[in-house]
Amino acid sequence: MKGLSRIQAIFSKELTQLKRDKMTFGMVIMIPLIQLMLFGFAINTNVRHIPAGIVDYSQTGLSRILIQTIGATQVVKFSQQYMNVDQAEAAIARAEIRAVLVIPKDVSQRLARHPTVGLGSPPSSDEETSRAIAQWVVDGSDTMIAAAIKSLRYMPLAELLNKPVNRSTPTFEVTLLYNPEQRTAVNIVPGLVGIILTMTMIMFTSAAIVRERERGNLEMLITTPVRPIELMLGKIIPYMFIGALQVAIILGLGYVVFNVPFNGGLWQLAGATLMFIAASLVLGLVISTLAKNQLQATQMTIFVLLPSILLSGFVFPYEGMPELAQRIAEILPATHFMRLVRGVILRDVEIIDMRYDMIWLALFTAIGLAIASFRFKKNLD
Amino acid sequence: MNDYVIKASNLSRNFGDIKAIQGLDLNVEKGRIYGFLGPNGCGKTTAIRLLTGLLKPSAGEIQVLGFTLPRDAQKLRLHIGYMTQKFSLYDDLTVQENLGFIAKIYGLSGRAKRQRIDELISTYGLEQTTQQLAGTMSGGQRQRLALAAATLHKPELLFLDEPTSAVDPENRRDFWEKLFDLSDQGASILVSTHYMDEAERCHKLAILETGIKRADGSPETLMEEMGAHVVEVASSDLRQLKQSLLVIPEVITAAQLGARLRVLLKNTVADPLAFLRQQKNIAPEDTLSLVRPSLEDVFVTCTGKSRQLSKAS
Numbered sequence: 001m002k003g004l005s006r007i008q009a010i011f012s013k014e015l016t017q018l019k020r021d022k023m024t025f026g027m028v029i030m031i032p033l034i035q036l037m038l039f040g041f042a043i044n045t046n047v048r049h050i051p052a053g054i055v056d057y058s059q060t061g062l063s064r065i066l067i068q069t070i071g072a073t074q075v076v077k078f079s080q081q082y083m084n085v086d087q088a089e090a091a092i093a094r095a096e097i098r099a100v101l102v103i104p105k106d107v108s109q110r111l112a113r114h115p116t117v118g119l120g121s122p123p124s125s126d127e128e129t130s131r132a133i134a135q136w137v138v139d140g141s142d143t144m145i146a147a148a149i150k151s152l153r154y155m156p157l158a159e160l161l162n163k164p165v166n167r168s169t170p171t172f173e174v175t176l177l178y179n180p181e182q183r184t185a186v187n188i189v190p191g192l193v194g195i196i197l198t199m200t201m202i203m204f205t206s207a208a209i210v211r212e213r214e215r216g217n218l219e220m221l222i223t224t225p226v227r228p229i230e231l232m233l234g235k236i237i238p239y240m241f242i243g244a245l246q247v248a249i250i251l252g253l254g255y256v257v258f259n260v261p262f263n264g265g266l267w268q269l270a271g272a273t274l275m276f277i278a279a280s281l282v283l284g285l286v287i288s289t290l291a292k293n294q295l296q297a298t299q300m301t302i303f304v305l306l307p308s309i310l311l312s313g314f315v316f317p318y319e320g321m322p323e324l325a326q327r328i329a330e331i332l333p334a335t336h337f338m339r340l341v342r343g344v345i346l347r348d349v350e351i352i353d354m355r356y357d358m359i360w361l362a363l364f365t366a367i368g369l370a371i372a373s374f375r376f377k378k379n380l381d
Numbered sequence: 382m383n384d385y386v387i388k389a390s391n392l393s394r395n396f397g398d399i400k401a402i403q404g405l406d407l408n409v410e411k412g413r414i415y416g417f418l419g420p421n422g423c424g425k426t427t428a429i430r431l432l433t434g435l436l437k438p439s440a441g442e443i444q445v446l447g448f449t450l451p452r453d454a455q456k457l458r459l460h461i462g463y464m465t466q467k468f469s470l471y472d473d474l475t476v477q478e479n480l481g482f483i484a485k486i487y488g489l490s491g492r493a494k495r496q497r498i499d500e501l502i503s504t505y506g507l508e509q510t511t512q513q514l515a516g517t518m519s520g521g522q523r524q525r526l527a528l529a530a531a532t533l534h535k536p537e538l539l540f541l542d543e544p545t546s547a548v549d550p551e552n553r554r555d556f557w558e559k560l561f562d563l564s565d566q567g568a569s570i571l572v573s574t575h576y577m578d579e580a581e582r583c584h585k586l587a588i589l590e591t592g593i594k595r596a597d598g599s600p601e602t603l604m605e606e607m608g609a610h611v612v613e614v615a616s617s618d619l620r621q622l623k624q625s626l627l628v629i630p631e632v633i634t635a636a637q638l639g640a641r642l643r644v645l646l647k648n649t650v651a652d653p654l655a656f657l658r659q660q661k662n663i664a665p666e667d668t669l670s671l672v673r674p675s676l677e678d679v680f681v682t683c684t685g686k687s688r689q690l691s692k693a694s
Binding site: 005012021217223224 | 474
């Protein structure tokens with residue numbers, strides 16, 4: 001009972017301080033707002049309009065139609081013409097363009113003999129007929145750009161010749177669930193919830209106790225009957241509300257601006273989010289008991305934040321990582337939340353069906369709280 | 382029921398190789414104001430932190446209000462108040478909010494809380510500042526707020542670590558009035574200071590130097606039993622006189638006070654005035670007079686050993 005009133009004392013004190021600290025309060029709103037707008041528009045894994053150049057040795061009507069047809073795919077945007085390949089490669093080195101299309105002198109003959117143009121399928125050993133009609137030279141250092149250009153390799157050529165496109169039969173039929181239009185924002189916005197919460201929650205709490213120590217308040221607090229666990233809880237609870245507010249901002253705007261569907265149940269989302277907020281806050285507390293000043297606390301926060309962005313599956317698929325990285329990712333609360341939030345919002349999964357992730361978050365919170373309370377000794381030794 | 386609120390014996394505390402407190406014996410009587418006098422870095426704060434259970438001793442035994450430390454530190458907290466050297470309430474909360482926070486921490490609520498806070502605000506003259514942020518108040522106001530917060534739960538024993546270091550003399554005098562009020566109401570107080578005039582107000586005091594207790598007792602007893610003579614010399618060239626006197630082994634120290642030189646002589650010298658007359662730099666027309674020792678003289682005599690070492694080097 002007394003413990004509760006002490007937690008309440010710390011809780012309301014924390015709120016009053018937060019109310020006074022206009023900058024931090026502003027950050028609570030502005031961080032999710034601005035970052036959502038920025039990343040929601042900016043992050044796009046469908047690469048388009050890659051700046052490209054042309055080296056046209058044939059200079060025929062056909063080569064010009066070829067260039068137009070490729071331009072119409074919007075994968076590349078031709079901006080420069082070069083006299084020869086050497087000049088073009090120099091331009092790639094200067095990063096003026098990322099790729100160059102080299103059209104050989106005999107492009108018409110090559111096209112005429114190309115198997116897709118209607119002479120039927122010649123034996124593949126026939127060197128004369130199985131040649132490509134032109135060549136791409138690409139800055140291959142960025143794998144995403146390289147992959148985008150590679151996707152042009154089997155571009156249908158039929159429309160070049162004013163022929164109706166042959167209905168080709170694909171080997172596999174692909175059905176895209178949950179995001180049929182393949183919009184990156186659908187995947188990014190829910191993930192952004194995890195990233196922004198990781199950042200703000202860990203940062204706020206890690207600074208919260210360190211600040212008390214730096215300003216000397218802690219020396220006074222530990223001579224009072226406050227218990228470590230009461231102090232920890234009193235500090236965490238206000239930030240849980242702030243976290244919930246941020247989630248509401250991100251998902252609300254995501255729905256309005258980016259048209260991210262909300263398929264799941266609200267309570268499911270609330271459950272998953274509260275677990276994740278608790279885990280992040282506790283991680284912040286552990287940091288605050290390790291750090292000696294606010295600078296150290298910030299450094300440690302970034303130490304956790306970077307893997308949370310890069311390994312959690314926020315941008316790069318978890319499945320693509322080597323096993324060691326996957327194990328590290330499994331430790332991070334952000335990874336589990338990323339699965340939960342995308343599951344609930346996009347696929348309408350019940351969190352009970354993803355209990356492995358929920359249990360891990362709960363475990364993380366409990367262990368973290370124990371470590372933080374244990375590490376926060378009520379003396380100055 | 383014993384009459385001592387603090388009993389410590391052979392208390393020591395090391396920080397790595399640094400011996401902050403060595404073999405401290407302490408007995409503080411109930412209802413008294415007990416002072417720790419010593420220069421900065423002599424271990425006053427460490428001693429207070431040991432006695433409040435904030436630090437664990439490297440050796441020795443402590444009993445505070447009958448609680449054995451460090452074992453019962455948590456239980457002791459309800460019975461003591463601690464005013465830290467640095468202002469440790471919240472700069473970004475108002476006076477009212479700070480006191481409200483402390484009251485809730487000690488389990489006061491509703492009417493009892495409001496009554497106690499109003500009482501403290503009027504006792505410590507904070508009526509004009511209740512809605513002011515603590516960070517924007519003057520040194521004197523902040524210190525009164527800190528004392529109000531430390532005494533909110535009516536502790537039996539109050540620890541004050543250099544409470545007046547950031548306060549002007551008038552506020553210091555008022556502050557001590559409040560301490561005597563608290564003492565009259567039955568609270569025991571342990572206060573550390575490096576001001577001689579404050580130390581003289583204590584019922585009893587201990588002189589600390591480099592973590593060792595050099596002397597303790599009431600200020601009067603300490604002055605009477607100092608074991609040194611104090612002679613004031615009025616002369617023309619005091620700077621030179623001081624240099625020549627300091628090399629004499631019987632002279633503990635000499636300090637200039639305006640137009641006079643205050644000389645401390647060891648009490649192995651039977652007749653201090655005659656002894657000084659014989660010294661070569663004392664002119665016949667110079668006036669010499671034996672004066673009553675002050676607490677500063679006691680302090681210098683007690684801690685003289687190390688000063689002599691520094692003098693020789």
